[in-house]
Amino acid sequence: MNSVLIVEDEAGLARAMQINLHAHGYQATTVGTGTDALKAAASRPVDIVVLDLGLPDMDGVDVIRGLRGWSSVPIIVLSARHGSQDKVEALDAGADDYVTKPFGLDELLARLRAASRRAVSHHEPPTVAAAGFTVDLAAKRVVRRGTDVRLTPTEWSILEVLARHAGRLVTQQQLLTQVWGQAYAKETQYLRVYMAQLRRKLEDDPSSPRHLHTEAGMGYRFDP
Structure with a gap:
């Protein structure tokens, strides 16, 4: 079972994604800030990160950079930002995919499957x-x-x-x-x-x- 870390400060959306991903065979956990995301990823390795860019404590791009300092975990960005520059910045920072809000569950699941196929072993030695x-x-x-x-x-x-x-x-x-x-x-x-x-x-x-x-x-x- 693939584990997914959902980084989303909208509690309702985060909960809905968690429930739906559980229903489709994923082990999903949620956090609402960038700081908590970095701590969670460091304390327990995950297979995929689903990340909102608009977080209350730090920009999601900084979270990507923080993760990329030590992990190759696939990162799927979810964002209401539709500008091409935002997408370029996130992808240049190390994101693997970029999905704009609103999005459908089927699209998110397809992106997760693609990320799982591309992923290589990224867990650090204990x-x-x-x-x-x-x-x-x-x-x-x-x-x-x-x-x-x-x-x-x-x-x-x-x-x-x-x-x-x-x-x-x-x-x-x-x-x-x-x-x-x-x-x-x-x-x-x-x-x-x-x-x-x-x-x-x-x-x-x-x-x-x-x-x-x-x-x-x-x-x-x-x-x-």
């Missing part, structure tokens, strides 16, 4: 092992030399994003948006504080980190 510690993404825990490391929810959220991007730069804006939300996209001091805390808990020498690197003026990188 653990990321570094030299001194292991990040278990499924269990949401970090083990260092056989002992669980106690992380705050925010510390875990930052480490999880970095671990899912292991070896790649994660921009400051991407981290802030995924962990705190779009309203905090410029609050870079938050990251400096929490990265220092993570280094104290995970690095042998926090002043000369081996795994949690700062790319000056750009973002951070986790090197296993």
Whole structure:
């Protein structure tokens, strides 16, 4: 059974899609904000994302970019925006398909079937092992030399994003948006504080980190 994450802030429409997709053999869950969408996709892998662009906390295009930083999950955009520029922006950001509202159930089901056929395995490995510690993404825990490391929810959220991007730069804006939300996209001091805390808990020498690197003026990188 394919799992579908529906990202739609209109509660009635979201519920109707969920019921109809269940009736046609899909396991569908709903969230109403971009922040919740990124958290849901990170905590439990899904097979397809159905995404409304007009969300209350952030633009749907930013959600697409956030997902594409670490996942190849098929993304079907649902939007009342009919302009070609909106479609181009969403597709350039990484969306696989674009459906304008209003739409029929048969059309949505056809798009879902097409997305399922095109999909490749996109589930990340459940653990990321570094030299001194292991990040278990499924269990949401970090083990260092056989002992669980106690992380705050925010510390875990930052480490999880970095671990899912292991070896790649994660921009400051991407981290802030995924962990705190779009309203905090410029609050870079938050990251400096929490990265220092993570280094104290995970690095042998926090002043000369081996795994949690700062790319000056750009973002951070986790090197296993």
